[in-house]
Amino acid sequence: MAVPTFNIFHDILSGIILAATSLPQLIAYAETVGYTSSYHGLVTAGPPLFVWGLCTGSPWTNAGVTSLTAIMTRADLGLLDTNEAAYDAKYDTPGAYKDSIALYSLCVGVTSLLLALVGFTKLAVKHVPHSVKVGFQWGCEVGVVTSALPGGLYYTFGSLSNVKEQITNSYFGLLAKSVQYYIPDATGISGVTNMTYALMHPTSWDIDAFVIFINCIIFIMYAKDYFLPRWTPPGSEVILATIAATFFSIYTNYEGGIVGDIPSSVSSLLEGGADGVGDGFAKLLDSSFWTSCQENGLLSTITTLPLQEFINHVKHLITVPIVERSFDGSIITLFITATVFSAVNFLSIVAISSGFERDDDVPWNPNRELVAQGVSNIVSGLVGGAPVSGSMSRSLISRMTGATSRVACIVTSLIWIYMMPYMSAMSYTPKAALSAVIVSAVMMNVINPTKLLSLCGIDFIVGLGTAFVSAIVNPTMGFVLGCVLHYSIHMGMDTKKKTTAKTD
Numbered sequence: 001m002a003v004p005t006f007n008i009f010h011d012i013l014s015g016i017i018l019a020a021t022s023l024p025q026l027i028a029y030a031e032t033v034g035y036t037s038s039y040h041g042l043v044t045a046g047p048p049l050f051v052w053g054l055c056t057g058s059p060w061t062n063a064g065v066t067s068l069t070a071i072m073t074r075a076d077l078g079l080l081d082t083n084e085a086a087y088d089a090k091y092d093t094p095g096a097y098k099d100s101i102a103l104y105s106l107c108v109g110v111t112s113l114l115l116a117l118v119g120f121t122k123l124a125v126k127h128v129p130h131s132v133k134v135g136f137q138w139g140c141e142v143g144v145v146t147s148a149l150p151g152g153l154y155y156t157f158g159s160l161s162n163v164k165e166q167i168t169n170s171y172f173g174l175l176a177k178s179v180q181y182y183i184p185d186a187t188g189i190s191g192v193t194n195m196t197y198a199l200m201h202p203t204s205w206d207i208d209a210f211v212i213f214i215n216c217i218i219f220i221m222y223a224k225d226y227f228l229p230r231w232t233p234p235g236s237e238v239i240l241a242t243i244a245a246t247f248f249s250i251y252t253n254y255e256g257g258i259v260g261d262i263p264s265s266v267s268s269l270l271e272g273g274a275d276g277v278g279d280g281f282a283k284l285l286d287s288s289f290w291t292s293c294q295e296n297g298l299l300s301t302i303t304t305l306p307l308q309e310f311i312n313h314v315k316h317l318i319t320v321p322i323v324e325r326s327f328d329g330s331i332i333t334l335f336i337t338a339t340v341f342s343a344v345n346f347l348s349i350v351a352i353s354s355g356f357e358r359d360d361d362v363p364w365n366p367n368r369e370l371v372a373q374g375v376s377n378i379v380s381g382l383v384g385g386a387p388v389s390g391s392m393s394r395s396l397i398s399r400m401t402g403a404t405s406r407v408a409c410i411v412t413s414l415i416w417i418y419m420m421p422y423m424s425a426m427s428y429t430p431k432a433a434l435s436a437v438i439v440s441a442v443m444m445n446v447i448n449p450t451k452l453l454s455l456c457g458i459d460f461i462v463g464l465g466t467a468f469v470s471a472i473v474n475p476t477m478g479f480v481l482g483c484v485l486h487y488s489i490h491m492g493m494d495t496k497k498k499t500t501a502k503t504d
Contacts, residue, residue: 002361004059004404014403015411017238018062019419021437022394022412023259023426025064032070033101033386036084040098041065044385046416048376052388053410055372057365061352062394062409063376065386067147068475069345071187073386076337077104077326091325099320101386106317107338108345108387109377112370115342121366124343124350132482133358134451135463136351137392139188139470139478141442144393146191146471151257151435152213153198153205166204172197179472186473209256209432212248216241216436217443238401238437245433246426257431261424314382341387342377346370347479349390356399358451396441458493462486 023042030041045064052063073079077100079087084097093099115121167173172193179189198204219227223237249258327333346369353364373389380388398408445451455463462485470478 003363004402007402007404008407010402010404011407012411013236013239014398014401014408016415017401018394018397018408019412019415020242020426020429021238021397021434022064023429023434025391025393025438027259029065029067029070030386032067032074033065034074034079034083034087034097040384041386042416044380044383046413047383048380048385048388049409050413050417051379052372052376053406053413055368055375056406056409057368058353058356059362059403059405059408060356060395060398061349061364061369062391062398062412063349063373063388064391064394065380065388066348066391067143068348069387069389071474072341072344073101073104076341077101077322079326096320098384099317100322100325102381102384103317103320103322104338105377105381105385105387107334107381108342109374109379109381111335111339112342112346112374112377115339115346116367116370116374119367120343120346121370124346125354125366128350128354128483129459129462129486131455131459131463132466132479132486133351133354134455135466135468135482136347136470136475136479137355138445138449138452139467140348140351140392140475141446142467142471143188143191143475144442145439145446146188146195148393148435148438149195149198151209151431152439153210153432154257166201167194167197170197183473183477188470188472188474192472206256208254209430212245212256212430212432213436216245216433217440220437220440221443238397241436242429242433246429249428249430254428254430259426259429259431259434261427317381342373344475344479345387345389346373348392348475349373351479352390352392352395356395360399393438393441397437400441458486458489462489 022045026041026045027039030037030039033041035041049062049064056063079097079100082090087097087100088094090096167176176189176193179186219241220237223240224230224232228236228240248254323329323331323334327337349369350366353366353369356362357364369390376388380386403409449467452460452463452467462482465485466478466482468478469481
């Protein structure tokens with residue numbers, strides 16, 4: 001397979017599916033970032049993805065806040081032990097938490113562009129071993145499953161909390177604590193132990209959530225072969241499964257985890273910071289702006305926007321004192337930290353795009369994708385969002401649902417921006433059904449990692465080590481360890497060969 005033939009209908013359909021199925025992720029990752037208003041993740045997701053779609057050259061790669069970027073952001077800013085409400089109270093500044101994260105997104109965007117300028121992509125792509133890429137991808141896919149599985153097995157966060165308490169008191173909990181004691185950055189071990197415990201204790205599952213979850217997986221994976229006509233477009237099975245689950249939730253008064261209420265007002269969602277993004281930017285995103293452009297002309301419409309408020313917001317954002325609050329007053333520390341963040345962020349894009357190139361013969365331009373990362377992070381900061389990166393699960397869903405070009409992710413972004421008043425239609429959709437969509441995209445490769453198992457000798461050891469550390473600890477450490485392991489072994493072998501040659 002090469003670059004798919006452009007098909008606008010398939011792109012629109014894929015964009016709609018991704019917009020719907022990603023809602024729980026956007027909300028969940030906003031909670032992971034530490035926002036009190038978790039829907040903030042939904043409203044700030046559209047603009048950076050729109051810019052990403054304009055800049056990227058990939059038909060499938062999607063960008064957004066991920067569990068990894070959420071955790072890394074809080075760790076870099078020293079926010080792991082606090083949340084938005086506590087942080088704002090500490091500095092007696094409404095919006096201080098969102099402002100700090102938004103400014104850090106700007107810094108990540110700028111350093112990403114600088115890395116592209118100095119040719120970082122040549123180092124990241126040409127010198128990354130194949131075994132490391134394969135192991136890194138599998139480790140990330142395990143992380144996708146561990147993050148999505150709870151939504152498919154448990155009713156609510158309340159029931160999940162009870163299970164987690166049981167896990168904490170079990171051998172699995174002891175194992176996780178032991179690993180995190182010696183490796184504090186081991187964020188993956190909790191997800192893996194939670195998943196293992198859950199799979200070994202099916203009596204802890206909620207039957208209704210599980211039935212929705214497993215039936216949606218079966219339908220999504222086998223509908224095209226056994227249930228649906230062959231002329232149905234790619235992704236139809238996902239839409240039908242989601243619709244069926246939503247109707248089931250409505251007509252049975254399903255009490256399990258659902259998407260929940262989504263505010264319909266764009267302007268009320270774009271609040272944040274001392275001045276906030278402001279009604280000016282909200283008006284720019286609102287569909288009434290474009291209607292006014294058609295009726296009154298672009299120039300006259302733009303003059304009605306309070307652009308000064310937006311400029312004031314940008315000025316305010318730049319003056320947020322995150323250097324003093326999070327980096328001990330050192331701007332050099334901020335620059336180094338943001339640069340490392342940008343480099344690690346790009347590794348996710350490398351893994352995703354390289355996988356598509358290897359599996360589907362879809363070429364990509366590393367420097368272009370790094371620029372896309374930089375610009376989308378700058379936009380995310382301007383609208384008050386957290387840093388974004390390549391999303392493995394959303395990219396795989398784009399491929400699975402038949403996207404043929406970057407138009408698909410632009411469609412997704414426009415839906416998130418303009419369809420906010422109608423997002424309430426998703427309020428009753430069970431999280432179990434949406435978790436099934438995510439798991440379906442990666443499950444077979446996680447269960448049967450053929451590419452990883454096809455590696456031989458030292459490459460297999462390197463790939464397995466990369467995969468294991470990426471899943472158990474975190475993807476960043478897994479990738480670094482894989483590269484170090486690969487080059488250390490090969491340098492040792494080269495030295496041994498030279499010594500043997502001299503002896504002979």
